[in-house]
Amino acid sequence: MTRTGCFGRGDILFSEGDAVEGVLHVRSGSVEILRRRDGVEIVLGAIHSGQVLGEMSVVEKRARRSATARAVTDGEVEFIGSAEFLDRISRSPENARTLIERLCHRLHDLEDRFVEDEQRQQPPSARNSLGESLVVQNVMLAADSRGLRRQLPDPLRVDAVPFLVGRAALPGEQAPPRALNLELEDEVPLRLSRNHFAIIHHDGRYHVRDLRSTLGTLVNGRPIGEHFGSDLAPLVAGENEVVAGGKGSPFVFFITIVDEGNARR
Incomplete structure (x- = not known):
């Protein structure tokens, strides 16, 4: 089932907890994605004209929405039912490839976690779902917010990638699935996930990869993560x-790439 409709600034297109019945294709305007944590409203990022929202919920057959979509501007949206969306994907090699890549990343994550549980004393593999394992000299990580500077007062040289950033486990909480290179403290309402993001080397350049965090990651203003089109x-x-x-969020970083051409194995 497909239908179109107009929305006005401030309109709620769907709410956290609503049933998943399809995806939204934003034909014009902008829509922000938000979640409520401990009574606090947190904006995760926005999608704009030409982008699709909610595709992973359909592919993974989730029952309920995990976030709210609210209009930032006036615009028009196309609602595409789950069956119709999957049919369109089957006719679009480019869109199918993007979805397959995301699902493969998640499958590799699960495989890596099983291996790490069984072989914690073994050296890491040369390549996994987080890209190439490299010794590097040209990546710096620094705090760019007052709250974060209390925990990261000086710039940190990243010696190797993948480099994982996340939150220290709370009392009674399990340790993060992956070992962290930078562990930070957080307090309610929690913004940082135990495994939040990683700096990786992929296809010849550096990237940030969101590790299925609860609230996502903004990279140079671009949102990535669970609720957006890419991780x-x-x-x-x-x-x-x-x-x-x-x-x-108080967790604002500067990642400086001095010269990408100097990365070496």
């Missing part, structure tokens, strides 16, 4: 702003 965003030479945990 991966490229980094550029020079400074990159990375915000973990949605707009207004």
Whole structure:
């Protein structure tokens, strides 16, 4: 089933907890994605004209929406029912490839976690779902917010990638699925996931990959993660702003790539 409709600024297109019946194709305007955590409204990012929202919920056959979609501007949206959307994907090699890549990343994540549980004393493989394992000299990580500087007062040289950033486990909480390279403290309302994002090397350049965090990651203003079209965003030479945990999060980083050509195995 497909239908179109107009929306106005501030309109709710769907709410957290609503049944998943299809996807939204934003034909014009902008829509922000938000979640409520401990009574606090957190904006995760926005999608714009030409983008699709909710495709992974359909592919993974989830019963309920895990976030709210609210209009930032006036615009028009096309609602595509689950069956129709999957049929369209089958006719679009490009869209099918994107979905397959995301699902493969998630499958590799599960495989890696099983291996890590069984072989925690073994050295890491040269390649896994987080890309190439490299010794590097040209990547710096620094805090770009007052709250984060209390935990990360000085710039940190990243010696190897993948480099994982996340939250220390709370009392009674299990340790993160993957070992962290940078472990940070957080408090309610929690913005940082135990495994939040990783700096990786993929297809010859550096990227940030969201690790299925609860609130996603903004990379140079682009949202990635569970509620958006990709888990991966490229980094550029020079400074990159990375915000973990949605707009207004205290976890704001600068990742500086001095010279991508100097990366070496």
